[in-house]
Amino acid sequence: MISEKVIDEKRQGKPLITKDTKGNDKKLFIESYGCSMNLNDSEIVASIMAEQGFNTTTTLENADLVLVNTCSIREKAEQTIRKRLEKYNAVKKINPTMKVGVLGCMAERLKEKFLEEEKIVDLVVGPDAYRDLPNLLEEIEAGRDAVNVVLSKEETYGDLSPVRLNSNGVSAFVSITRGCDNMCTFCVVPFTRGRERSRDPKSIIEEIQDLADSNYKEITLLGQNVDSFLWYGGGLKKDFKKASGIAQASAIDFSQLLEMCAIAFPKMRFRFSTSNPQDMSVDVIHTMSRHKNICKYIHLPVQSGSTKVLKDMNRQHTREEYMQLVDHIFNIIPECSISQDLITGFCGETEEDHQETLSLMEYVKYDFGFMYAYSERPGTLAEKKMEDDVPLDVKKRRLTEVINLQQKHSAYRTKAFLGKTMEVLIDGTSKKSELHWKGRTSQNTTVVFPKENYKLGEFVNVKLLECTTATLIGKAVGYSDNN
Incomplete structure (x- = not known):
């Protein structure tokens, strides 16, 4: 992918x-x-x-x-x-x-x-x-x-029940935060979506209950930065320190929300996106490890493998801190898969910085990733204060090197599943064959297998026999115990 x-x-x-x-x-x-x-x-x-x-x-x-x-x-x-x-x-x-x-x-x-x-x-x-x-x-x-276009300090749409559009009836998104406080210099989101605020956990649980009642089987908890979820009775995250002692003591963070969801809906699968390395706590990783119904997959954007470039991007983590977080993830959840976002050719990026990105990729060996060459966005801090000085042909060459390395790692990670039997949630018919189902493992890898008598929305154990770079091909061997 x-x-x-x-x-x-x-x-x-x-x-x-x-x-x-x-x-x-x-x-x-x-x-x-x-x-x-x-x-x-x-x-x-x-x-x-x-x-x-x-x-x-x-x-x-x-x-x-x-x-x-x-x-x-x-x-x-x-x-x-x-x-x-x-x-x-x-x-x-x-x-x-x-x-x-x-x-x-x-x-x-x-x-x-x-x-x-x-x-x-x-x-x-x-x-x-x-x-x-x-x-x-x-x-x-x-x-x-x-x-x-007024940006709100309160609006979370927590009381509205979204109409599910073009839904497969199996998977749904539930927004838990809006806005973002991380002023990454390349990103326009804080200016277009405003300050970060979290939804009342009660309204989140109620929305998930409605989806469970409608037979949905998988929820992705959504936010510009889900890990910084913090409910202390309402208000902006940046104002948490001004809250009363009682409000602070009774606040609910993301690891606690994730645990609440997993316990309240043991038959529902949970994912979350997107994580910011600076806000991902070890508590979240431990919560994931404790609950089978929290998927063992983390989208963990790194953007660059160079601490110097990360500083220019105003990312609040270093290369070493990111690698330490990855170590924690693999130590606590050895079977976890990790994906990335990467930018090549950001302002001032040298060849040495680029090589550091490639070496970080070798260290993590991401399952898949989303990669692009830097393009200046109007209104961002980088556009106002930095020179877009890496030539386009250099950006593209670096991007090609990043993509080629990711393809190698994706193939490596996908092949590692061969021979295993894994739980797959059926979420649709294969694009290439009407006779095959497709679904995803807990690790977010796509699996294709013959339909036989299995139905949409069922959890099935699939023996994994073959693979392409990013897709597993197998045969169902029975229902999992999650139906």
């Missing part, structure tokens, strides 16, 4: 589908680009709009309202969205009553450009303002610009 991008979602740009609500007569066409948080946010938006009489449609030409949930993390993502807006506006000439809106991170960053300069959208809504959509639609009807 290798990508030149941070984001490797199979659902990029797909129109999202929900069950129709009886009596709703308006049509909503909604597409998402970017991270899992964006996909989850689109589910929240669909829930809000269902209350306003909208059912989803996959036919753009029929839509009364077209919304695109956007990403600002990569230049390519923004270019894709601009092309989609051109398409929407071409359709709008045929269907002039159709309204077009931009949601999410790009909305926050380019609000004036979209509304005033280019006049290519009717409304612009930031990640914390989705509840305001009904009011903004009224503003449009009254002939006024509709924009709300």
